[in-house]
Amino acid sequence: MEKVDQGIKIFGLYDYEKESLAKYSFNEPDTYSIDKENRTTSMEAFSKGDKKIAEFLYSKLQFIDFDTFTKSLLRAADNIKHIIPDSVVFLEPYKSQHWVAKLVAKSTHIYSKCYIKIGEANAGSLENSLKDLPEGFDKTLFNNIIIMDDGSFSGNQMSGNITGARRIISENYNINPIFHIVVPYITKFALDKMQDLKVNVCNAHIMKSVHDVIGGNTSDNVKEFLWPKNTNTRDLKSMALTYFAHKIPNSMSFPEVIAEMLPPIKEPYKQC
Numbered sequence: 508m509e510k511v512d513q514g515i516k517i518f519g520l521y522d523y524e525k526e527s528l529a530k531y532s533f534n535e536p537d538t539y540s541i542d543k544e545n546r547t548t549s550m551e552a553f554s555k556g557d558k559k560i561a562e563f564l565y566s567k568l569q570f571i572d573f574d575t576f577t578k579s580l581l582r583a584a585d586n587i588k589h590i591i592p593d594s595v596v597f598l599e600p601y602k603s604q605h606w607v608a609k610l611v612a613k614s615t616h617i618y619s620k621c622y623i624k625i626g627e628a629n630a631g632s633l634e635n636s637l638k639d640l641p642e643g644f645d646k647t648l649f650n651n652i653i654i655m656d657d658g659s660f661s662g663n664q665m666s667g668n669i670t671g672a673r674r675i676i677s678e679n680y681n682i683n684p685i686f687h688i689v690v691p692y693i694t695k696f697a698l699d700k701m702q703d704l705k706v707n708v709c710n711a712h713i714m715k716s717v718h719d720v721i722g723g724n725t726s727d728n729v730k731e732f733l734w735p736k737n738t739n740t741r742d743l744k745s746m747a748l749t750y751f752a753h754k755i756p757n758s759m760s761f762p763e764v765i766a767e768m769l770p771p772i773k774e775p776y777k778q779c
Contacts, residue, residue, distance in 0.1 A: 515612060517600060519624035519636025524600060534775040536573050536753040560725075560732045564748060564765050567720045571692070573752040576657070577610060579691035579711040584611045586709040587653065587687045591617045594651035594687070597625040597633070597672060603754065606776035607655045611689070621648060628664060630671030637679060649682050655689040657753070658714070660760035661745035662697030665690075669704050696744040717762065718743035733762050 520528065550558050571579075591611075596619040598604040612618050621640075626632030652672065659665050669686050676684050686706040693701075693710045701708045721729050726743055734740045746760055754774045755766050 515609060515618065515622045517598070517605075517622045517624055518639045519632055520600065520639075528600060536751075536775045537773060539570075539572070539752045539770070539772060556728070557732050560729055561764070561768075563721070564717070564729075564762060565768060567748050568765070569714070569747075569749040571749060571751045576691065576751055576753070577614065580607060580610060580655075580657075580689070581614055582711045583691045583709045584615070584655070584689050587689065587707070588615055588617050590651050590687070591615075591619050591653065593648065594619055594653050595621040595623055595648050596653045596655065597623055597630075597668070598655070599625060599627055599632075601776060602627070603657045603774075603776060604655060606753070607657055607689075611655060619653065620645075625654075625668055625672060629667045630675055633672055633675050634679075637675070646680050646682065649676050649680055649684050651687060652676070652684045653687045653689060657690070657751060658692035658749070658756065658760075659688075659690045659697040659701070660694050660714075660747055660756060661742075662694075662700035663745075663759075665697070666700050666704055669701075669706060692749060694745065694747055696742065714747040714749045716744045717746045717748060720748060733764060 517528070550561055553561050588611075596608055598608050608622065621644075623640075624632050624636045654665065654668065656665065665688065669688075673684065673686070676682055686704070687709060688701055688706050689709045691711040692714050693708070693712075694714050694716045696716060698708060698710070698713065717729065718726060721743070729743065730740055741759065746762060747756075748761070748765070750756060750761060750766075750769070750772075753772065753776075755761060755769060755772050758766070
């Protein structure tokens with residue numbers, strides 16, 4: 508695996524994170540072999556009706572290799588690369604946001620003046636991160652805030668971070684920032700949510716949701732297959748059948764029963 512250079516300093520890290528990150532290597536993903544006959548869960552385990560649904564969903568999988576992903580990411584980032592040097596980038600270490608931000612910097616040689624830890628949900632780490640900024644920090648950089656990620660399915664995590672960060676920046680600096688969301692793959696469900704928040708979304712592809720793929724008439728049958736006994740059901744418009752060379756999305760975004768049929772993927776941003 509090719510090493511991606513470190514290149515960026517993140518404000519708001521705890522001491523143990525600084526020590527860990529100093530030893531951390533970010534990598535490109537392993538080569539992933541697509542073999543639709545290689546299923547870790549046999550279709551024969553399903554009932555006749557479930558097997559038909561499973562085979563249909565499996566046939567609609569969209570795999571995005573690393574080269575395609577990188578091109579799509581840079582296409583999305585091209586819309587805002589001119590403002591990156593005069594903005595801040597919010598991200599979460601060891602997560603896809605960090606990895607994606609580094610790929611953009613590595614590929615374009617354009618760096619933000621400031622990368623700040625935001626937290627995994629609702630900008631939960633941002634208040635603490637702001638205390639880590641150096642004296643005399645140019646607060647006008649908060650006029651433009653960039654968040655990058657690989658994909659957005661439901662948009663819940665992204666919208667929670669945007670809403671939380673907008674409130675925190677307004678309260679601390681009396682600034683109403685413009686948010687620029689760089690996300691090459693997004694569902695219409697998530698895109699609508701982002702647009703309701705009045706942010707600038709830079710994307711390359713609209714992913715078909717599970718609802719788009721199956722059509723509305725069979726949605727009840729598919730929900731019963733995905734969530735037997737009607738437990739923890741989710742909106743099929745917020746899930747997709749798209750996965751990447753660097754990760755299979757979690758069960759909130761990608762059907763878990765289908766993910767279990769795929770060879771596992773080592774997420775490169777979690778590897779030291």
